[in-house]
Amino acid sequence: MAGPITVVLADDHPLYLEGIAGALERRPDVDVVGRAEDGAEALRLVREQDPDVAVVDVRLPLMTGLDVLHAVRRDGLRTRVVLLTGESESATVYEAVQAGVDGYLSKAADRREIGDAIVTVHRGGTVLGPEAQSALTQEVRGRVQDDAPVLSARERQVLRLIAEGLSGPAIARELQIGAATVKTHTQNVYDKLGVSERAAAVAVAMRRRLLE
The missing domain is CATH 3.40.50.2300 (Response regulator)
Known part of the structure; x- marks a missing residue:
């Protein structure tokens, strides 16, 4: 024992x-x-x-x-x-x-x-x-929260609309900005999240609670 x-x-x-x-x-x-x-x-x-x-x-x-x-x-x-x-x-x-x-x-x-x-x-x-x-x-x-990427207010709007499934032109109409500007914001979001396409951006954003 x-x-x-x-x-x-x-x-x-x-x-x-x-x-x-x-x-x-x-x-x-x-x-x-x-x-x-x-x-x-x-x-x-x-x-x-x-x-x-x-x-x-x-x-x-x-x-x-x-x-x-x-x-x-x-x-x-x-x-x-x-x-x-x-x-x-x-x-x-x-x-x-x-x-x-x-x-x-x-x-x-x-x-x-x-x-x-x-x-x-x-x-x-x-x-x-x-x-x-x-x-x-x-x-x-x-x-x-400290590790979360810092997105601008406009980038967050674009990210949220991407998550809702809106296309680039639809996002441009929703935010009343040019299509080229939407592309710029979208690329900035991708760069900050370390991704290269929409689905990955949404997945990372959800995991990091950026859409709450």
């Missing part, structure tokens, strides 16, 4: 660290093998103890929780990493997910939730708390 899950804890608030350690030590399936109050010590303990899971505060002195995560991944260590945070900043959550974080929870989560998250990530799962999920969604949406 497999033994308890070995865990290293890191938080720069001694009372919080003591509280979470005490709660986890009462679980028969978890064994706290190290505690740290800064990121450098946390990484040293991870390398020394080779724990199954490291539960690390995002904001630590010397090395942040993200720094520890990046180092664990860079060095190919087997330890799975759960980050805890008082504030789920969207950019930080996004970076952590990109770096391969196994869990991301609010420090407001109760001790049982944190213990259950440790079990889940040890089994190969990923745990994102509600705050982290919301922050990640916000960041992804913002990045999609």
Whole structure:
């Protein structure tokens, strides 16, 4: 039968660290093998103890929780990493997910939730708390908008009419502009969307939510 899950804890608030350690030590399936109050010590303990899971505060002195995560991944260590945070900043959550974080929870989560998250990530799962999920969604949406090509108001009108199936001459009549001008706007739209024909332009525009 497999033994308890070995865990290293890191938080720069001694009372919080003591509280979470005490709660986890009462679980028969978890064994706290190290505690740290800064990121450098946390990484040293991870390398020394080779724990199954490291539960690390995002904001630590010397090395942040993200720094520890990046180092664990860079060095190919087997330890799975759960980050805890008082504030789920969207950019930080996004970076952590990109770096391969196994869990991301609010420090407001109760001790049982944190213990259950440790079990889940040890089994190969990923745990994102509600705050982290919301922050990640916000960041992804913002990045999609930032990546969207900048179309002029007229180019957007032309794109919308293309999507409605109007021909070049019909678009010219609808907008009361010359056919040559429509062709110019259409080509500009194609260039900005990285396409060469109408159907592809509409598909890309829908995917990037340019027609909403």
